Amino acid sequence: QxxxxxxxxxxxxxxxxxxxxxxVSGGSISSSNWWSWVRQPxxxxxxxxxEIYHSGSTNYNPSLKSRVTISVDKSKxxxxxxxxxxxxxxxxxxxxxxxxxxxxxxxxxxxxxxGTLVTVSS
Amino acid sequence: xxxxxQPASVSGSPGQSITISCTGTxxxxxxxxxxxxxxxxxxxAPKLMxxxxxxxxxxxxxxxxxxxxxxxxSLTISGLxxxxxxxxxxxxxxxxxxxxxxxxxxxxxL
Numbered sequence: 001q002x003x004x005x006x007x008x009x010x011x012x013x014x015x016x017x018x019x020x021x022x023x024v025s026g027g028s029i030s031s032s033n034w035w036s037w038v039r040q041p042x043x044x045x046x047x048x049x050x051e052i053y054h055s056g057s058t059n060y061n062p063s064l065k066s067r068v069t070i071s072v073d074k075s076k077x078x079x080x081x082x083x084x085x086x087x088x089x090x091x092x093x094x095x096x097x098x099x100x101x102x103x104x105x106x107x108x109x110x111x112x113x114x115g116t117l118v119t120v121s122s
Numbered sequence: 123x124x125x126x127x128q129p130a131s132v133s134g135s136p137g138q139s140i141t142i143s144c145t146g147t148x149x150x151x152x153x154x155x156x157x158x159x160x161x162x163x164x165x166x167a168p169k170l171m172x173x174x175x176x177x178x179x180x181x182x183x184x185x186x187x188x189x190x191x192x193x194x195x196s197l198t199i200s201g202l203x204x205x206x207x208x209x210x211x212x213x214x215x216x217x218x219x220x221x222x223x224x225x226x227x228x229x230x231x232l
Contacts, residue, residue: 036221045223059219061220062220107215109160112168115167
């Protein structure tokens with residue numbers, strides 16, 4: 001079955017750019033799914049960041065849109081997240097997840113990666 | 123987009139039933155039957171429990187059920203068990219082609 005694994009630096013300096021990658025195994029990133037990033041600050045709730053289709057089409061959370069870029073690398077079967085101008089408020093566990101597609105919508109997320117903690121600190 | 127509203131905490135004794143609400147707007151919960159629910163134990167990734175308002179994925183106990191009325195969706199856990207103690211989040215597709223999560227509910231088994 002499909003498995004997702006996040007990777008990237010666990011510590012990012014303020015004003016820098018957070019970069020994470022999600023490797024997809026057991027299935028193709030070119031399947032009919034959207035691929036999402038979700039984050040969770042320590043002790044807080046889930047926040048959807050954005051998603052990408054294998055064609056490169058993206059949708060972003062309006063509150064983060066100006067700082068977020070999600071890209072896909074079909075040759076490596078992975079997708080990536082870049083979040084610029086980070087502050088301590090961006091400290092969170094970042095998850096990647098597969099979004100199931102129904103006509104014109106994503107209706108649920110499964111599976112999820114195990115998550116990776118990114119701390120923004122000097 | 124604003125997070126969907128859930129109660130911060132719900133508790134119940136073993137064997138009882140509890141219900142968690144998830145209130146949104148006509149642009150998300152009320153406008154689509156694309157509400158899903160996730161269970162999250164401490165330090166773990168969320169797990170899909172309900173999709174499309176009331177459908178259970180294979181392997182999820184039939185003690186979990188979902189429903190929706192207007193702009194509010196609900197998750198009911200019947201026959202509450204100790205292993206059900208966790209955080210629960212709802213999620214919905216929105217009219218902006220985005221996703222929004224609920225504020226989260228901590229379920230305590232007394």
